[in-house]
Amino acid sequence: MLQFFGKHGISVAFVLCVVIFSLSTQKFLSTDNFLTVVMQASIIGTIALGVTFVVIGGNLDLSVGSLLSFATVLVVDLHDKVGPGTAILLMFVFTLLIGSINGYLIGYLRLNSLIVTLGMLSAIQGITLVYSGGKNVDISDQTNTWFAFFGREALFGVPVPAIIFIVLGIILQIVLLKTGFGRKIFAIGGNATASLFSGLRRNRLVFSTYLLSAFTTGCAALILGSRVMGSQNNVGEGYELLVLAGVILGGTSLLGGSGSIARTVIGVLILAMIQNGLLLLGFPYYTQWLVTWVVIIVAVWLDIAAKRGKLFSTY
Amino acid sequence: MNTQTEMKESINSQPEEKPLLKLKNVSKSFPGVKALDGVELDVRAGEVHALLGENGAGKSTLMKILAGIYQPDGGEVFLEDQLVHMSSPLEAREHGVLLIHQELSLVPDMTVAENVFLGNIPRFANMFVNNRHLNERCGEILTRLNCKFKPTEKLGNLSIANQQMVEIARALVFQPKVVVFDEPTASLTDYEKVVLFGVIRELKESGTAIVYISHRMDEIFELSDRISVLRDGTYQGTFYTRQTNEDEVTQRMIGRDLDADIEHQPPELGAKALEVSGLGIDGLYSDISFDVHAGEVVGFYGLVGAGRTEIMETIFGLRKPDSGSVQINGQNLAINSPSDAIDHGLGLVPESRKEQGLVLGMSCKDNTTLANISEFTKLGWIDTSAERKVFEEYMDKLRIKCPGWEYSTLNLSGGNQQKVVIGKWLSTSPKILILDEPTRGIDVGSKSEIHHLIRELAKTGLAVIVVSSEMPEVLTVSDRIIAMYDGRITRCFDRSEVTEDTLIRAITGQTGH
Numbered sequence: 001m002l003q004f005f006g007k008h009g010i011s012v013a014f015v016l017c018v019v020i021f022s023l024s025t026q027k028f029l030s031t032d033n034f035l036t037v038v039m040q041a042s043i044i045g046t047i048a049l050g051v052t053f054v055v056i057g058g059n060l061d062l063s064v065g066s067l068l069s070f071a072t073v074l075v076v077d078l079h080d081k082v083g084p085g086t087a088i089l090l091m092f093v094f095t096l097l098i099g100s101i102n103g104y105l106i107g108y109l110r111l112n113s114l115i116v117t118l119g120m121l122s123a124i125q126g127i128t129l130v131y132s133g134g135k136n137v138d139i140s141d142q143t144n145t146w147f148a149f150f151g152r153e154a155l156f157g158v159p160v161p162a163i164i165f166i167v168l169g170i171i172l173q174i175v176l177l178k179t180g181f182g183r184k185i186f187a188i189g190g191n192a193t194a195s196l197f198s199g200l201r202r203n204r205l206v207f208s209t210y211l212l213s214a215f216t217t218g219c220a221a222l223i224l225g226s227r228v229m230g231s232q233n234n235v236g237e238g239y240e241l242l243v244l245a246g247v248i249l250g251g252t253s254l255l256g257g258s259g260s261i262a263r264t265v266i267g268v269l270i271l272a273m274i275q276n277g278l279l280l281l282g283f284p285y286y287t288q289w290l291v292t293w294v295v296i297i298v299a300v301w302l303d304i305a306a307k308r309g310k311l312f313s314t315y
Numbered sequence: 316m317n318t319q320t321e322m323k324e325s326i327n328s329q330p331e332e333k334p335l336l337k338l339k340n341v342s343k344s345f346p347g348v349k350a351l352d353g354v355e356l357d358v359r360a361g362e363v364h365a366l367l368g369e370n371g372a373g374k375s376t377l378m379k380i381l382a383g384i385y386q387p388d389g390g391e392v393f394l395e396d397q398l399v400h401m402s403s404p405l406e407a408r409e410h411g412v413l414l415i416h417q418e419l420s421l422v423p424d425m426t427v428a429e430n431v432f433l434g435n436i437p438r439f440a441n442m443f444v445n446n447r448h449l450n451e452r453c454g455e456i457l458t459r460l461n462c463k464f465k466p467t468e469k470l471g472n473l474s475i476a477n478q479q480m481v482e483i484a485r486a487l488v489f490q491p492k493v494v495v496f497d498e499p500t501a502s503l504t505d506y507e508k509v510v511l512f513g514v515i516r517e518l519k520e521s522g523t524a525i526v527y528i529s530h531r532m533d534e535i536f537e538l539s540d541r542i543s544v545l546r547d548g549t550y551q552g553t554f555y556t557r558q559t560n561e562d563e564v565t566q567r568m569i570g571r572d573l574d575a576d577i578e579h580q581p582p583e584l585g586a587k588a589l590e591v592s593g594l595g596i597d598g599l600y601s602d603i604s605f606d607v608h609a610g611e612v613v614g615f616y617g618l619v620g621a622g623r624t625e626i627m628e629t630i631f632g633l634r635k636p637d638s639g640s641v642q643i644n645g646q647n648l649a650i651n652s653p654s655d656a657i658d659h660g661l662g663l664v665p666e667s668r669k670e671q672g673l674v675l676g677m678s679c680k681d682n683t684t685l686a687n688i689s690e691f692t693k694l695g696w697i698d699t700s701a702e703r704k705v706f707e708e709y710m711d712k713l714r715i716k717c718p719g720w721e722y723s724t725l726n727l728s729g730g731n732q733q734k735v736v737i738g739k740w741l742s743t744s745p746k747i748l749i750l751d752e753p754t755r756g757i758d759v760g761s762k763s764e765i766h767h768l769i770r771e772l773a774k775t776g777l778a779v780i781v782v783s784s785e786m787p788e789v790l791t792v793s794d795r796i797i798a799m800y801d802g803r804i805t806r807c808f809d810r811s812e813v814t815e816d817t818l819i820r821a822i823t824g825q826t827g828h
Contacts, residue, residue, distance in 0.1 A: 178696060179697060180689060183685075186681075187674045190676045190677055193671050194672055194673055196633070197663065197671045197672065199654035199656070200654070200685070201652070257676045
């Protein structure tokens with residue numbers, strides 16, 4: 001029983017969420033609402049894809065929330081100044097630059113990832129405010145720009161944000177499971193010393209996981225900027241914890257060495273469903289925070305209980 | 316009639332015959348493995364009872380049941396004729412059963428005294444720690460153990476051997492009835508071993524029952540009163556040490572004859588594969604020069620801390636030398652990282668297979684191909700079936716006992732884990748293979764297999780270096796033996812000229828000039 005929950009707990013929770021919300025409100029189980037959920041999940045989910053690599057590699061990235069703010073402000077602000085194409089390019093350049101600073105400090109200088117990215121979180125907030133001068137930014141002509149494609153349009157009835165999220169998820173799942181790079185990330189997270197003795201270059205690998213999380217954060221900024229066509233300076237505040245919640249809910253170990261993109265996707269979808277379902281049921285929006293916390297605790301508990309074979313620890 | 320039975324009982328219950336600890340028909344299963352199947356054991360007060368078995372025979376499982384870490388699926392445990400259930404180490408401790416772990420479980424940043432009383436700190440008014448009292452009580456126990464270090468010493472500053480003494484001291488605090496030693500000598504030098512044995516004998520004299528687990532036959536015969544043997548999770552019988560011999564228990568333990576002794580022909584020497592000259596790292600070792608030819612096995616023998624491991628790590632690119640050079644196949648090379656070393660045909664089976672050798676959470680197959688994963692990838696894509704083929708090849712060749720390629724190395728026995736590490740390096744087709752303590756903590760069966768393997772590898776033209784702290788091992792596998800003492804090479808022996816006596820002199824600094 002416990003073993004079963006350890007392996008499939010996340011899928012069970014997913015089904016449970018669907019069933020409970022479907023029974024309690026008619027609006028929940030419809031294609032439209034499902035697409036809404038995926039759409040809502042797409043921003044946090046896209047970031048979580050990259051962060052999953054960081055966590056499997058044995059590190060944390062808490063800077064993604066404020067990096068999202070920075071990237072969104074940047075791409076929206078530059079849109080009118082240099083045109084959408086160049087704006088997107090520049091946004092990715094600066095986002096990856098910040099990712100590479102994280103990667104250099106953590107991979108090459110071997111600094112603690114919690115400290116580096118926590119510091120980066122506030123550093124980027126500062127940079128964002130300096131850049132924008134504290135003012136909100138927006139795009140003046142919101143109807144006649146192809147930039148709207150990423151957040152507002154749909155292909156074959158599926159919103160583009162959902163497509164970006166799912167396609168990126170499939171690609172990264174394949175990278176994680178089928179390529180030498182993915183295998184090496186598991187190895188450095190599982191046992192850094194043994195990986196070193198096996199000739200893996202840990203510094204380079206850790207570096208690239210931070211580039212990856214910066215890249216997926218950039219993609220999320222694209223979706224967010226395009227959907228809102230404007231941005232506040234603190235739009236991504238608190239996202240780092242929601243992202244981490246999704247990753248943990250998906251069963252990726254914070255100690256590194258195990259995890260899966262597919263399960264991260266399910267984890268993020270559960271969080272979005274809870275949010276969506278509670279709103280449909282008429283609860284105030286802040287109930288989701290409490291419920292999310294309870295769900296995470298139960299998920300982590302079941303995970304640990306499955307590993308030790310008992311619900312409670314005897315000593 | 317009545318008196319007769321009473322008499323019988325009184326004979327049976329003579330103090331030295333009465334078991335203090337008794338296990339009846341104990342079984343334990345894990346998913347896919349029956350670790351213990353109807354195991355019996357009785358341990359008497361005041362005896363050293365050795366538990367013998369190959370890795371994977373179920374010794375560790377049995378010990379964990381005694382220590383309350385695992386609960387048996389079937390069978391009963393009696394302590395002083397009382398049926399007991401020990402559902403946690405805490406409960407086992409309350410019953411007076413204490414396990415001295417193979418891997419030390421101490422806190423390096425705390426003092427000796429704090430470690431000794433960890434979890435049982437005598438407190439004033441249930442809140443405040445009285446350090447002086449703590450240190451005094453700890454000092455008493457240390458004196459009993461003949462330890463020379465102070466209770467106030469920071470644990471991390473002690474040698475491994477002394478840390479082991481702290482571990483024993485910690486057990487003594489609870490005035491145990493049964494103390495279980497799990498491979499206590501694995502990382503001890505010969506001198507430290509003698510001290511430890513003294514302590515164990517003293518415990519025995521004072522009426523404590525000792526369960527002693529070891530792979531080392533000589534130790535078991537030196538120390539124990541009785542020997543119980545396990546094989547594949549089943550009980551193979553108990554013997555009085557004085558009435559049995561190594562052959563008999565070995566036979567019981569492995570259920571087959573050990574392969575005949577390794578024959579030694581003078582090796583067919585190939586070209587010089589590795590030449591090290593004047594290598595040194597300040598404070599670790601200095602002026603190390605030697606060479607290894609293709610087709611020969613060079614043994615590095617010395618005490619723990621003589622600098623052998625550090626030299627190998629330097630050759631393998633894990634440390635930067637302050638002086639000297641390393642030539643491979645006659646070429647002067649700068650090896651700055653393990654991946655450079657691997658590119659130049661070097662392989663290193665490291666000292667500690669769990670920390671340095673394996674990613675324990677990964678499968679056997681994934682571990683096997685980890686060091687040369689790029690050879691299994693095309694455009695970044697891993698060819699899983701090629702990986703499987705290679706793992707299965709080595710599974711056959713090295714006789715790795717494992718349910719399948721996807722099986723996690725975490726659940727393998729020590730011997731099989733080590734074989735996976737060796738397989739990993741053989742799959743990189745190295746020219747030079749370094750094995751650092753290749754059989755530490757491994758049962759005799761696997762040990763002998765690994766020794767044969769080393770000889771065979773040399774025959775196929777590999778240059779092999781074996782670092783070992785065990786003299787029989789060095790004598791068995793090496794063509795030449797390099798003795799080290801305190802960071803220097805003291806002597807280099809040909810196999811034909813070496814004697815145990817000269818070797819001991821060389822590694823203890825008495826070169827006898």
